[in-house]
Amino acid sequence: ETGVTQSPTHLIKTRGQQVTLRCSSQSGHNTVSWYQQALGQGPQFIFQYYREEENGRGNFPPRFSGLQFPNYSSELNVNALELDDSALYLCASSSMSRDRGPNEQFFGPGTRLTVL
Amino acid sequence: GQNIDQPTEMTATEGAIVQINCTYQTSGFNGLFWYQQHAGEAPTFLSYNVLDGLEEKGRFSSFLSRSKGYSYLLLKELQMKDSASYLCAVRDNPGGYNKLIFGAGTRLAVHP
Numbered sequence: 001e002t003g004v005t006q007s008p009t010h011l012i013k014t015r016g017q018q019v020t021l022r023c024s025s026q027s028g029h030n031t032v033s034w035y036q037q038a039l040g041q042g043p044q045f046i047f048q049y050y051r052e053e054e055n056g057r058g059n060f061p062p063r064f065s066g067l068q069f070p071n072y073s074s075e076l077n078v079n080a081l082e083l084d085d086s087a088l089y090l091c092a093s094s095s096m097s098r099d100r101g102p103n104e105q106f107f108g109p110g111t112r113l114t115v116l
Numbered sequence: 117g118q119n120i121d122q123p124t125e126m127t128a129t130e131g132a133i134v135q136i137n138c139t140y141q142t143s144g145f146n147g148l149f150w151y152q153q154h155a156g157e158a159p160t161f162l163s164y165n166v167l168d169g170l171e172e173k174g175r176f177s178s179f180l181s182r183s184k185g186y187s188y189l190l191l192k193e194l195q196m197k198d199s200a201s202y203l204c205a206v207r208d209n210p211g212g213y214n215k216l217i218f219g220a221g222t223r224l225a226v227h228p
Protein backbone atom coordinates (compact mmCIF):
# COMPACT_ATOMS: atom_id res chain seq x y z
CA GLU A 1 0.00 0.00 0.00
CA THR A 2 1.11 3.53 -0.79
CA GLY A 3 -0.27 5.33 2.25
CA VAL A 4 -2.50 7.45 0.00
CA THR A 5 -6.17 7.18 0.91
CA GLN A 6 -9.27 8.31 -0.94
CA SER A 7 -12.92 8.55 -0.02
CA PRO A 8 -15.49 7.51 -0.87
CA THR A 9 -14.67 4.26 -2.65
CA HIS A 10 -17.74 4.35 -4.86
CA LEU A 11 -20.29 7.03 -5.61
CA ILE A 12 -23.42 7.22 -7.75
CA LYS A 13 -24.76 10.61 -8.83
CA THR A 14 -27.21 11.92 -11.41
CA ARG A 15 -26.59 14.41 -14.18
CA GLY A 16 -26.39 18.00 -13.00
CA GLN A 17 -25.41 17.15 -9.44
CA GLN A 18 -22.18 18.14 -7.72
CA VAL A 19 -19.62 15.83 -6.14
CA THR A 20 -16.66 16.18 -3.77
CA LEU A 21 -13.91 13.56 -3.63
CA ARG A 22 -11.24 13.48 -0.94
CA CYS A 23 -7.61 12.43 -0.79
CA SER A 24 -5.06 12.14 2.00
CA SER A 25 -1.49 12.21 0.79
CA GLN A 26 1.37 10.03 1.93
CA SER A 27 3.28 11.27 4.96
CA GLY A 28 6.05 13.65 3.94
CA HIS A 29 4.51 14.46 0.55
CA ASN A 30 3.49 18.04 -0.23
CA THR A 31 2.03 17.67 -3.72
CA VAL A 32 -1.24 16.10 -4.83
CA SER A 33 -2.21 15.41 -8.43
CA TRP A 34 -5.64 14.30 -9.61
CA TYR A 35 -6.30 12.05 -12.60
CA GLN A 36 -9.43 10.79 -14.36
CA GLN A 37 -9.32 7.25 -15.72
CA ALA A 38 -12.13 6.20 -18.04
CA LEU A 39 -12.74 2.49 -18.55
CA GLY A 40 -10.04 0.93 -20.71
CA GLN A 41 -7.96 4.10 -20.84
CA GLY A 42 -4.91 5.46 -19.08
CA PRO A 43 -5.25 8.15 -16.40
CA GLN A 44 -5.67 11.73 -17.68
CA PHE A 45 -4.13 14.60 -15.69
CA ILE A 46 -6.73 16.98 -14.24
CA PHE A 47 -4.64 19.28 -12.04
CA GLN A 48 -1.99 19.44 -9.35
CA TYR A 49 -1.87 21.21 -5.99
CA TYR A 50 1.24 22.35 -4.18
CA ARG A 51 1.29 24.52 -1.08
CA GLU A 52 -2.48 24.92 -1.20
CA GLU A 53 -2.48 26.38 -4.72
CA GLU A 54 -3.23 24.94 -8.13
CA ASN A 55 0.18 24.35 -9.63
CA GLY A 56 -0.80 23.10 -13.08
CA ARG A 57 -3.89 22.03 -14.98
CA GLY A 58 -4.75 19.63 -17.77
CA ASN A 59 -7.43 19.95 -20.42
CA PHE A 60 -10.47 19.90 -18.13
CA PRO A 61 -13.25 22.52 -17.91
CA PRO A 62 -13.58 24.94 -14.97
CA ARG A 63 -16.38 22.86 -13.42
CA PHE A 64 -13.52 20.66 -12.22
CA SER A 65 -11.98 22.45 -9.25
CA GLY A 66 -9.96 21.56 -6.21
CA LEU A 67 -8.49 22.49 -2.88
CA GLN A 68 -5.45 21.56 -0.88
CA PHE A 69 -5.36 21.96 2.89
CA PRO A 70 -2.44 22.81 5.22
CA ASN A 71 -2.00 19.10 6.01
CA TYR A 72 -1.59 18.51 2.23
CA SER A 73 -4.84 16.57 1.90
CA SER A 74 -6.92 17.57 -1.09
CA GLU A 75 -10.43 17.68 -2.53
CA LEU A 76 -11.66 17.40 -6.10
CA ASN A 77 -15.00 19.07 -6.82
CA VAL A 78 -16.99 18.50 -9.98
CA ASN A 79 -20.06 20.64 -10.69
CA ALA A 80 -22.88 20.04 -13.16
CA LEU A 81 -22.03 16.37 -13.58
CA GLU A 82 -22.25 14.86 -17.07
CA LEU A 83 -22.56 11.22 -18.08
CA ASP A 84 -19.00 11.30 -19.47
CA ASP A 85 -17.69 12.16 -16.00
CA SER A 86 -18.23 8.52 -15.04
CA ALA A 87 -14.72 7.24 -14.35
CA LEU A 88 -12.19 6.20 -11.72
CA TYR A 89 -10.73 9.31 -10.08
CA LEU A 90 -7.22 8.81 -8.80
CA CYS A 91 -5.16 11.05 -6.62
CA ALA A 92 -1.41 10.76 -6.45
CA SER A 93 0.94 12.25 -3.92
CA SER A 94 4.56 13.15 -4.44
CA SER A 95 7.25 15.34 -3.04
CA MET A 96 8.25 18.52 -4.84
CA SER A 97 11.99 18.17 -4.59
CA ARG A 98 15.22 18.92 -6.42
CA ASP A 99 16.39 15.42 -5.67
CA ARG A 100 17.51 13.67 -8.85
CA GLY A 101 15.58 10.56 -7.91
CA PRO A 102 12.40 9.50 -9.63
CA ASN A 103 10.14 11.40 -7.22
CA GLU A 104 7.47 9.06 -8.42
CA GLN A 105 3.82 9.69 -7.81
CA PHE A 106 2.11 7.28 -5.43
CA PHE A 107 -1.50 6.59 -6.26
CA GLY A 108 -4.45 6.11 -3.97
CA PRO A 109 -7.04 3.35 -4.56
CA GLY A 110 -9.35 5.72 -6.41
CA THR A 111 -13.01 6.70 -6.26
CA ARG A 112 -15.31 5.05 -8.79
CA LEU A 113 -17.87 7.70 -9.85
CA THR A 114 -20.96 6.67 -11.80
CA VAL A 115 -23.17 9.39 -13.26
CA LEU A 116 -26.68 8.29 -14.26
CA GLY B 117 0.59 17.11 -29.36
CA GLN B 118 1.07 14.41 -26.80
CA ASN B 119 0.98 10.81 -27.96
CA ILE B 120 1.93 7.63 -26.17
CA ASP B 121 1.35 4.32 -27.92
CA GLN B 122 1.46 0.81 -26.52
CA PRO B 123 -0.22 -2.43 -27.60
CA THR B 124 -3.73 -2.92 -26.29
CA GLU B 125 -3.42 -6.57 -25.28
CA MET B 126 -0.78 -9.26 -24.97
CA THR B 127 -0.85 -12.87 -23.84
CA ALA B 128 2.01 -14.98 -22.52
CA THR B 129 2.68 -18.27 -20.77
CA GLU B 130 3.65 -18.70 -17.13
CA GLY B 131 7.45 -18.86 -16.80
CA ALA B 132 8.06 -17.11 -20.11
CA ILE B 133 9.44 -13.64 -20.93
CA VAL B 134 7.33 -10.82 -22.39
CA GLN B 135 8.33 -7.41 -23.73
CA ILE B 136 5.82 -4.54 -23.74
CA ASN B 137 6.77 -1.69 -26.05
CA CYS B 138 5.94 1.98 -25.72
CA THR B 139 6.57 4.80 -28.17
CA TYR B 140 6.04 8.42 -27.28
CA GLN B 141 5.89 11.87 -28.83
CA THR B 142 5.55 14.56 -26.18
CA SER B 143 6.34 18.26 -26.05
CA GLY B 144 8.57 17.73 -23.02
CA PHE B 145 10.38 14.86 -21.33
CA ASN B 146 11.49 14.51 -17.73
CA GLY B 147 11.55 10.76 -17.32
CA LEU B 148 9.53 7.70 -18.29
CA PHE B 149 7.66 5.53 -15.83
CA TRP B 150 6.06 2.11 -15.96
CA TYR B 151 3.15 1.34 -13.65
CA GLN B 152 1.26 -1.90 -13.04
CA GLN B 153 -2.48 -1.73 -12.51
CA HIS B 154 -4.64 -4.68 -11.49
CA ALA B 155 -8.32 -4.41 -12.35
CA GLY B 156 -10.12 -2.00 -10.04
CA GLU B 157 -6.94 -1.02 -8.22
CA ALA B 158 -4.52 1.90 -8.20
CA PRO B 159 -1.47 1.98 -10.47
CA THR B 160 1.69 0.91 -8.64
CA PHE B 161 5.16 2.11 -9.58
CA LEU B 162 7.41 -0.41 -11.34
CA SER B 163 10.30 1.47 -12.93
CA TYR B 164 11.77 4.79 -13.96
CA ASN B 165 14.15 5.74 -16.76
CA VAL B 166 15.50 9.20 -17.44
CA LEU B 167 18.76 8.30 -19.21
CA ASP B 168 19.17 5.95 -22.18
CA GLY B 169 19.76 2.34 -21.33
CA LEU B 170 18.46 -0.54 -19.29
CA GLU B 171 17.32 -0.42 -15.67
CA GLU B 172 16.96 -3.82 -14.00
CA LYS B 173 14.87 -4.45 -10.93
CA GLY B 174 14.38 -8.11 -10.09
CA ARG B 175 12.15 -9.81 -12.65
CA PHE B 176 11.36 -6.46 -14.30
CA SER B 177 13.64 -4.42 -16.56
CA SER B 178 12.92 -1.24 -18.45
CA PHE B 179 14.78 0.25 -21.40
CA LEU B 180 14.77 3.79 -22.79
CA SER B 181 15.97 5.37 -26.03
CA ARG B 182 15.24 9.10 -25.92
CA SER B 183 16.39 9.68 -29.51
CA LYS B 184 13.87 7.11 -30.77
CA GLY B 185 11.10 8.03 -28.33
CA TYR B 186 10.96 4.38 -27.33
CA SER B 187 10.82 2.31 -24.18
CA TYR B 188 10.06 -1.27 -23.29
CA LEU B 189 9.23 -3.16 -20.14
CA LEU B 190 10.61 -6.69 -19.91
CA LEU B 191 9.00 -9.15 -17.55
CA LYS B 192 10.86 -12.40 -16.89
CA GLU B 193 9.75 -15.66 -15.27
CA LEU B 194 6.13 -14.67 -15.66
CA GLN B 195 3.73 -15.54 -12.87
CA MET B 196 -0.04 -15.68 -12.91
CA LYS B 197 -0.14 -12.64 -10.62
CA ASP B 198 1.55 -10.60 -13.38
CA SER B 199 -1.78 -10.57 -15.25
CA ALA B 200 -2.59 -6.85 -15.14
CA SER B 201 -2.50 -3.67 -17.19
CA TYR B 202 0.89 -2.05 -17.70
CA LEU B 203 0.91 1.71 -18.13
CA CYS B 204 3.68 3.64 -19.82
CA ALA B 205 3.84 7.29 -18.67
CA VAL B 206 6.03 10.21 -19.66
CA ARG B 207 6.67 12.91 -17.09
CA ASP B 208 6.47 16.39 -18.54
CA ASN B 209 7.47 19.53 -16.72
CA PRO B 210 5.58 22.40 -18.35
CA GLY B 211 5.91 25.60 -16.36
CA GLY B 212 7.62 24.12 -13.34
CA TYR B 213 5.27 21.34 -12.30
CA ASN B 214 5.47 17.62 -13.02
CA LYS B 215 2.58 15.82 -14.68
CA LEU B 216 2.36 12.29 -16.00
CA ILE B 217 1.06 11.63 -19.51
CA PHE B 218 -0.17 8.06 -19.70
CA GLY B 219 -0.67 5.65 -22.55
CA ALA B 220 -3.90 3.65 -22.64
CA GLY B 221 -2.20 0.65 -21.08
CA THR B 222 -1.39 -2.88 -22.20
CA ARG B 223 -3.53 -5.66 -20.75
CA LEU B 224 -1.33 -8.69 -20.17
CA ALA B 225 -2.91 -12.09 -19.65
CA VAL B 226 -0.62 -14.82 -18.30
CA HIS B 227 -1.81 -18.38 -18.97
CA PRO B 228 -0.66 -21.61 -17.28
